Amino acid sequence: MALINLGIRHFRNLQPVDIEPAADLNIIIGENASGKTSVLEAIYFLGRATSFRTNRFDRILQKGQNSLAVYARLKSQKGQIVPFGVQKDAKTVKIRVNEQKVTKVSDLVANLPLQVIHPNSHQLLEEGPKFRRRFLDWGVFHVEQTFYPAWQRYQKALKQRNMALRKKSRKDYISIWDKELIDNALILDKLRKNYINDLQEILHHYIKPVLGDMDSCVEYQQGWQKDMDFPEALEKAIEKDMDRGYTTVGPQRADVKILVDGVLANERISRGQQKILVTGLLLAQAGLFNQKTNKKCILLIDDVAAELDEKNREALLSILINMDVQMFLTSIEKQTLSSVLDSAKSGKMFHVEHGVLSEVI
Ligand SMILES: Nc1ncnc2c1ncn2[C@@H]1O[C@H](COP(=O)(O)OP(=O)(O)OP(=O)(O)O)[C@@H](O)[C@H]1O
Ligand SMILES: [Mg+2]
Structure with a gap:
């Protein structure tokens, strides 16, 4: 189009x-x-x-x-x-x-x-996870129709649970929202994980001509402790959540680590190379969109x-x-x-x- x-x-x-x-x-x-x-x-x-x-x-x-x-x-x-x-x-x-x-x-x-690449796109490497989640979700949103409804349901349940936590409600009242949270977290997590795998596969095509032999990769972080499933992580975090007044684990805390030679890109490569890498990541997204949706x-x-x-x-x-x-x-x-x-x-x-x-x- x-x-x-x-x-x-x-x-x-x-x-x-x-x-x-x-x-x-x-x-x-x-x-x-x-x-x-x-x-x-x-x-x-x-x-x-x-x-x-x-x-x-x-x-x-x-x-x-x-x-x-x-x-x-x-x-x-x-x-x-x-x-x-x-x-x-x-x-x-x-x-x-x-x-x-x-x-x-x-x-x-x-x-x-549509996707934009501008001098501030560099935020992808330098700023907090919010920018990388936005990058990730742009990609998933446009190739997976089930993503957005699950994301909406998750946000709704999360808002309710956070409200209960803020009001210092009883534990059994807080956990009313856990099922909805877990069901949708699993959908979001799976779609995001698969997306990053697909992106990784084509990334070298967009980056290799300019970064040469340096090994660059995108690593998905789910938003809770590695090697733990989400229900377990949610249960483990309940005291902390009650103490802080919000849900401290889940897809809302996901991140994408952008690494070159195993080190965070902004700590490893030059400014010009970083610009190329960010551009390459965004181009790879556009390429993947093209591949998946025709x-x-x-x-x-x-x-x-x-x-x-x-x-x-x-x-x-x-x-x-x-x-x-x-x-x-x-x-x-x-x-x-x-x-x-x-x-x-x-x-x-x-x-x-x-x-x-x-x-x-
Ligand atoms: N709301 C506005 N109403 C009228 N003019 C505006 C408004 N906002 C910005 N401008 C002016 O628009 C002009 C064009 O800005 P723009 O950032 O698009 O330029 P550019 O061609 O991208 O420049 P550069 O090469 O420096 O990036 C500027 O002179 C700016 O002051
Ligand atoms: Mg300009």
């Missing part, structure tokens, strides 16, 4: 955008502060109803405007045309998918799988060449060019990407200047 039209209104500094992106590669060139990241942010907004740079609506809304909108037509794998639109003002968000009103953002996300996802890559030397840049671009995704790449520099455009199945170059986006013919 691919976006075949894209419209953007009142988003950051962008003047009304109406473009027809190419199905494979789209390159967006422009000077600093021209609006490149804003274009990617607007496409992301169309798929997630939020930004990857901020949670504040007033930041993305164009100065002096009351509401913003991003809309597009998507051509599905089967050739169907599906219109999408997200319109937002300070109070409400209106989402439409295929002429239908959508109230849950998860329905939007499921229909428009669909293309939309990949937004901001400042693709930044921080990379020529050799690594070439290696990365050669991986990108062979991916079956609809890609939007931004760069300050035209030269680096011109050759990539020639080798793409279909490609277009756009230029952005003071918020005006136009196709380079």
